[in-house]
Amino acid sequence: MWTRGRVLAALAVLTAGLLLFHRAVPDSVGGISLGGAGSLLESFLPWLGLVAVVLLVLALLRRSVTALVALLLPMAAWTWLFGGLLRPAERPGPHDLLVVQHNVSDENTDPAGTARALAGAGPDLIALQELVPPALTEYERTLAPDYPYHEVRGTVGLWSRHPLTGTRPLDIKPRDITEPWSRGLRTVVRTPHGEVAAYVAHLPSIRVGTSGLASSRRDESAELLGRAVAAEPVRTVILLGDLNGTVDDRGLAPLTSRLNTAERGVALSFPAAFPLARIDQVMARSAAVTHIRTLPATGSDHLPVAARVAPG
Structure with missing residues (x-):
């Protein structure tokens, strides 16, 4: 169980890295356009949570403990970035x-x-x-x-x-x-x-x-x-x-x-x-x-x- 799923574990770490360090993904390098890769990633950044879910399903099917442990990284990163948005609305204030x-x-x-x-x-x-x-x-x-x-x-x-x-x-x-x-x-x-x-x-x-x-x-x-x-x-x-x-x-x-x-x-x-x-x-x-x-x-x-x- 520890040796299976190394590719899934690597993809989980990559997903976490993209979530946490998306600003490091460039739009261009040395004046050569990369098609706005960084901005494009950021436009759909919350959807990387869905990637983590797919990896979780695959890790369970593979029964890979290594991949499951690695998946804690993107799940924690996504929760840190977007989890607060899922909180219920507070009671409106009198001047809102x-x-x-x-x-x-x-x-x-x-x-x-x-x-x-x-x-x-x-x-x-x-x-x-x-x-x-x-x-x-x-x-x-x-x-x-x-x-x-x-x-x-x-x-x-x-x-x-x-x-x-x-x-x-x-x-x-x-x-x-x-x-x-x-x-x-x-x-x-x-x-x-x-x-x-x-x-x-x-x-x-x-x-x-x-x-x-x-x-x-x-x-x-x-x-x-x-x-x-x-x-x-x-x-x-x-x-x-x-x-x-x-x-x-x-x-x-x-x-x-x-x-x-x-x-x-x-x-x-x-x-x-x-x-x-x-x-x-x-x-x-x-x-x-x-x-x-x-x-x-x-x-x-x-x-x-x-x-x-x-x-x-």
């Missing part, structure tokens, strides 16, 4: 904000139904991306009774129960995009418990192909957004958006290094038919994102996410 983030899809055939579904969660703020006419009119009409304040810039918008002021577009357009492109806004929400700067953004899509991960536009846009957040004078900030990246992806480091991410909840949001990753994010500064969850599917290829934010 409930926010919803959703890429509604420019091909959504039921914008009114989508708007009703999002409002049904009872959030204070609703951030939407891929707003295009004539669907925008349907969102505005349907959400107006419960959300009298709203702002739209380009293809992103924010609906609020509380007054909004100081709204302006965000310049997060990558340099090589020459056509009109507006996917970010900043506004201030005047909540009963103080002002909150709200950012809504839709970063460029990434592409995964035979050459690997193409994320340069997304990364550039994330850097611009990170600079804007860093310069924000209002103490409390909430960022809602389709960031086309997970919180473990190094491409979002300009944001995750400055903002808190969800403490509890997994909320895989894309693709809606079989969610593999959460690329729809809620982050905050001087506040905690205490829990995040998905809402039922709408007419979009993304699932909406709802998060509770506790001001610090």
Whole structure:
């Protein structure tokens, strides 16, 4: 039993190494692209837990004590990295904000139904991306009774129960995009418990192909957004958006290094038919994102996410 399963044991140690030292996996070496290998690994990092489960089954079939002992390493690493997300949500605080983030899809055939579904969660703020006419009119009409304040810039918008002021577009357009492109806004929400700067953004899509991960536009846009957040004078900030990246992806480091991410909840949001990753994010500064969850599917290829934010 001690001599069987050495290959499985080696794979278990490798899995643990990838979990713990994923930042060491490069995207390129000496200027030669590796297809964004590191960023691609980080995009699906939690799924390495499934690899450990498969190895566990094989180790049991092989009756390999060596492999079973080695599997303690990836299981401990995964629990350390992601186990906290599985904890149940805490009781909401009196000053918490409930926010919803959703890429509604420019091909959504039921914008009114989508708007009703999002409002049904009872959030204070609703951030939407891929707003295009004539669907925008349907969102505005349907959400107006419960959300009298709203702002739209380009293809992103924010609906609020509380007054909004100081709204302006965000310049997060990558340099090589020459056509009109507006996917970010900043506004201030005047909540009963103080002002909150709200950012809504839709970063460029990434592409995964035979050459690997193409994320340069997304990364550039994330850097611009990170600079804007860093310069924000209002103490409390909430960022809602389709960031086309997970919180473990190094491409979002300009944001995750400055903002808190969800403490509890997994909320895989894309693709809606079989969610593999959460690329729809809620982050905050001087506040905690205490829990995040998905809402039922709408007419979009993304699932909406709802998060509770506790001001610090």
